[in-house]
Amino acid sequence: MITSKQSSDFILDSTKDTRVIPVLVVDDVSIAADLARTLVDAGMPVLEVTLRTPNALQVIEAMAKVDGAIVAAGTVLNEKHISQCKSAGAQFLVSPGHTDALIQCAAIEDMPLLPGAVTASEIMRLSDTGFHLLKFFPAAISGGVNALKAFSAPLPHVQFCPTGGVSEQNMGDYLSLPNVPVVGGSWMVTQQDLHDKNWKMISAKAQAVNL
Secondary structure (H helix, E strand, C coil): CCCCCHHHHHHHHHHHCCCCEEEEECCCCCHHHHHHHHHHCCCCCEEECCCCCHHHHHHHHHHHHHCCCEEECCCCCCCCHHHHHHHHHEEEEEECCCCCCHHHHHHCCCCECCCEECCHHHHHHHHCCCCCCCEEEECCCHCCHHHHHHHCCCCCCEEEEEECCCCCCCCHHCCCCCCCCCEEEECCCCCHHHCCCCCCHHHHHHHHHHH
């Protein structure tokens, strides 16, 4: 059974060579492998596929087969999601918040979890259970850079992956903080780019982030 500390350690290690986790909303399974390969080749190996489309699990399964891809399942809300994502090949889970049941099930299933928190009480509670990397969502309307900067003084042992309102324009502000090793964002992969299968544009945007 994986511990909360091991969860955070695994995700930090998985993301150590990237600054951005692309947050992907994909329903077309036929383009999943090409998208994953494009992002991996552009220096973005960690891919968060949100469970917001009917075919999300099949997309995870297709992307997980791409060499070099580390696929996370996003928008994980309950125990059923955890078992489904594990079966599909996801390597870790991302949740917008957290519940006792979600944390316990992820531990039993040996699935690393990035749980969400936005208040000092939520952060302290998760820290007490061993988590030291948390999702900060929705970042923009929860205080953004200023909130995370404020948390760094009383809670210096906790790190964050902010998502929700993070963009190419402000990602540098977040990543300049000592408690933000990585951010999540959707701007690299738009629905129009997916529709057009514009792999060159997606690759260019992903490579620009890594400069």
